[in-house]
Amino acid sequence: MSADPKIRMQELAAQVLEHRRRYFVLDQPVLSDAEYDALERELRDLEAAHPEAADPNSPTQRVGAPPLDQFRKARHATPMLSLDNTYSEDDLRDWEGRVIKGLGFSPVFSAELKVDGLSLSLLYQDRTLVRAVTRGNGEEGEDVTENARTIADIPLTLPAAAPGTLEVRGEVFLSRRRWEELNRERDARGEARFANPRNAASGTMKQLDSRITAERRLSFLPWQMIGSAAHSSGMDQLAAWGFTRMPAHGEGTFADVLAFIEAQREARLKLPFDTDGVVVKVDGLDFQERLGFTDRVPRWAIAFKYPGLQATTTLLGVTWQVSRAGKLTPVAELEAVEVAGSTVRRATLHNADELLRLGVRVGCKVFVEKGGEVIPKVVAVVPGTLPGDAPPPAVPQACPVCGGAVGKDSDEEVAWRCQNPECPAKISARLQHLGSRVALDIEGLGEALVEQLAPRFAQPWDVFSLLEDPRNSLARLAGLERMGEKSAQNLMTALEAARRKPLARWIHALGIPMVGARTAELLAEAFPTLEDLWAAPEPKLQAVEEVGPKVAAAIRAFAALHPGLPGQLAAMGVAPEAPAPRDRAGLPLAGQVAVVTGTLPTLGREEAEALLKALGAKVTGSVSAKTTVLVAGEKAGSKLAKAEALGIPVRDEAWLRALKPE
Numbered sequence: 001m002s003a004d005p006k007i008r009m010q011e012l013a014a015q016v017l018e019h020r021r022r023y024f025v026l027d028q029p030v031l032s033d034a035e036y037d038a039l040e041r042e043l044r045d046l047e048a049a050h051p052e053a054a055d056p057n058s059p060t061q062r063v064g065a066p067p068l069d070q071f072r073k074a075r076h077a078t079p080m081l082s083l084d085n086t087y088s089e090d091d092l093r094d095w096e097g098r099v100i101k102g103l104g105f106s107p108v109f110s111a112e113l114k115v116d117g118l119s120l121s122l123l124y125q126d127r128t129l130v131r132a133v134t135r136g137n138g139e140e141g142e143d144v145t146e147n148a149r150t151i152a153d154i155p156l157t158l159p160a161a162a163p164g165t166l167e168v169r170g171e172v173f174l175s176r177r178r179w180e181e182l183n184r185e186r187d188a189r190g191e192a193r194f195a196n197p198r199n200a201a202s203g204t205m206k207q208l209d210s211r212i213t214a215e216r217r218l219s220f221l222p223w224q225m226i227g228s229a230a231h232s233s234g235m236d237q238l239a240a241w242g243f244t245r246m247p248a249h250g251e252g253t254f255a256d257v258l259a260f261i262e263a264q265r266e267a268r269l270k271l272p273f274d275t276d277g278v279v280v281k282v283d284g285l286d287f288q289e290r291l292g293f294t295d296r297v298p299r300w301a302i303a304f305k306y307p308g309l310q311a312t313t314t315l316l317g318v319t320w321q322v323s324r325a326g327k328l329t330p331v332a333e334l335e336a337v338e339v340a341g342s343t344v345r346r347a348t349l350h351n352a353d354e355l356l357r358l359g360v361r362v363g364c365k366v367f368v369e370k371g372g373e374v375i376p377k378v379v380a381v382v383p384g385t386l387p388g389d390a391p392p393p394a395v396p397q398a399c400p401v402c403g404g405a406v407g408k409d410s411d412e413e414v415a416w417r418c419q420n421p422e423c424p425a426k427i428s429a430r431l432q433h434l435g436s437r438v439a440l441d442i443e444g445l446g447e448a449l450v451e452q453l454a455p456r457f458a459q460p461w462d463v464f465s466l467l468e469d470p471r472n473s474l475a476r477l478a479g480l481e482r483m484g485e486k487s488a489q490n491l492m493t494a495l496e497a498a499r500r501k502p503l504a505r506w507i508h509a510l511g512i513p514m515v516g517a518r519t520a521e522l523l524a525e526a527f528p529t530l531e532d533l534w535a536a537p538e539p540k541l542q543a544v545e546e547v548g549p550k551v552a553a554a555i556r557a558f559a560a561l562h563p564g565l566p567g568q569l570a571a572m573g574v575a576p577e578a579p580a581p582r583d584r585a586g587l588p589l590a591g592q593v594a595v596v597t598g599t600l601p602t603l604g605r606e607e608a609e610a611l612l613k614a615l616g617a618k619v620t621g622s623v624s625a626k627t628t629v630l631v632a633g634e635k636a637g638s639k640l641a642k643a644e645a646l647g648i649p650v651r652d653e654a655w656l657r658a659l660k661p662e
Ligand SMILES: NC(=O)c1ccc[n+]([C@@H]2O[C@H](COP(=O)([O-])OP(=O)(O)OC[C@H]3O[C@@H](n4cnc5c(N)ncnc54)[C@H](O)[C@@H]3O)[C@@H](O)[C@H]2O)c1
Pocket: 019, 020, 022, 023, 024, 029, 030, 031, 032, 033, 034, 036, 037, 063, 064, 081, 082, 083, 085, 112, 113, 114, 115, 116, 117, 118, 119, 120, 135, 170, 171, 223, 279, 303
């Protein structure tokens, strides 16, 4: 790196050009966007500080990259520019300042999500799509009309209300899901992964065979209608003519824009596709025209970018974490890197199959991504960084926590598991489940405490042994990390109360494979105590609604593995509260087996089910010969058909409400 600004500018310009080629032409970047943006920013800043030494042909003066030779080139009637962009609110305020200076007042702004794809210009003549062109270098792009025709969101013809000639610009993109699928196909063919959906979309638009493009199911969202009186009204019109409207958008004052940016910071992460910011535009065309353009960008628009969710870093090693039910998950140990404001040192590699497909080797560089999920993940290897000699990381032969054997439960299973039933790692996952809100709801039994407690117990329910010698337990608990006397006392109180929680919660809390909350509830109704459940032979278990041979076998296996459990729990003072079906006799729906389906006019599914239960009915999830009534709403499907076929009476919400005693 040179200290001489002129030489440094040349270095940077060469790097920027090379990275643009990799990104725009090859669709195989080796930097994250944030890393690339930093290079371009440094070059711009140097050029601004040393205008006399700046190269007039610098890439900062140009848009994108030249069009590819494989495609026919087409000129844009109006240049397709880029957007000025910023990561800071201060810069955004400065931009508003310049707009006010240009116009004399602060106008109405529009704000909408910045979809991370590639821009496309669509030309309609006689209300028919005649040409689709990529941005290219802004002056001319690639004619990709055949490929554009395969995109379902792009209308091939417009309704009579639309003008005969029309140019629409917008973003072509791939959903995250399609990107992942596409990468799997590439893995299978030994091709490098696309680092992100944007690269995948761009690669797809450059397919010479439009049948391939069609298979990949690209999407399109418009962000400009050339010539419309205002941005917002143009977008409304396009929506009326068959285009999809940007999912999040709004118009208003500059303060509204700032609020929109805040609101979208997290909300956008729930969308099925990537967005990298918010585009803010002066809404009115007359004002846009007064503000005009620089060589490269309009003055009337700016992109506010959220901190990039991707970074590149070096893979230092692969470790294995033993998670719930003994599953072994590979974890990437990374050279520390900043991603969206926090330091990332570890990222998930999902499972052994994905690890293999990703093709990582210790020492290579990887793209890591922090999306909507809590745990960052490794998404792809940075092309050209695989060390030649390192072997692929292997699944460990022994459990890294307990040293127990590692295996798969069945051939179809993706996950490798520790086979030791008493592995402390498993105990901690099961203890966490036991205390979770859906199970015994033991307040204070959080992750940090569970981690510390688990190694002391052979089974999760042994946590109740703490109640045997409360004084001693309190002292021990209070001595644990992040615990004090008060929280120790609270935990003891919560444990005491949990001993008398309903039987259904207890059955669920034990962690019997295949027995969820709902099955537990049905079992609790059929077997008033744990002893009864433990003693039940398979046919008796299968007589319970929703319990098939697999679930019955799982219950039997669990009981066989822990034969003394009901007695052991009773000895610790556990006395689950049995459901009270006996006093149901007088209720209007006593003895009925009900199923709810479809959308009811006012009641939610859970509310309707709760009401049915309160009225004495048993509620199940599927229609069978045992069902005595089906409560159906709008859009009821196969359950309704089945009930009708079986001659089961079908009722509606009004019927249910009428039964309810006021
Ligand atoms: N990783 C790398 O190596 C590398 C290299 C080069 C460029 N890049 C990335 O490419 C981008 C630069 O490309 P750019 O010049 O196209 O700028 P840009 O993508 O940041 O912004 C301009 C583009 O935003 C798109 N856009 C999406 N939603 C829009 C909306 N609602 N309204 C208007 N436009 C909208 C349009 O296609 C427009 O052309 C940056 O994100 C940069 O990080 C990365």
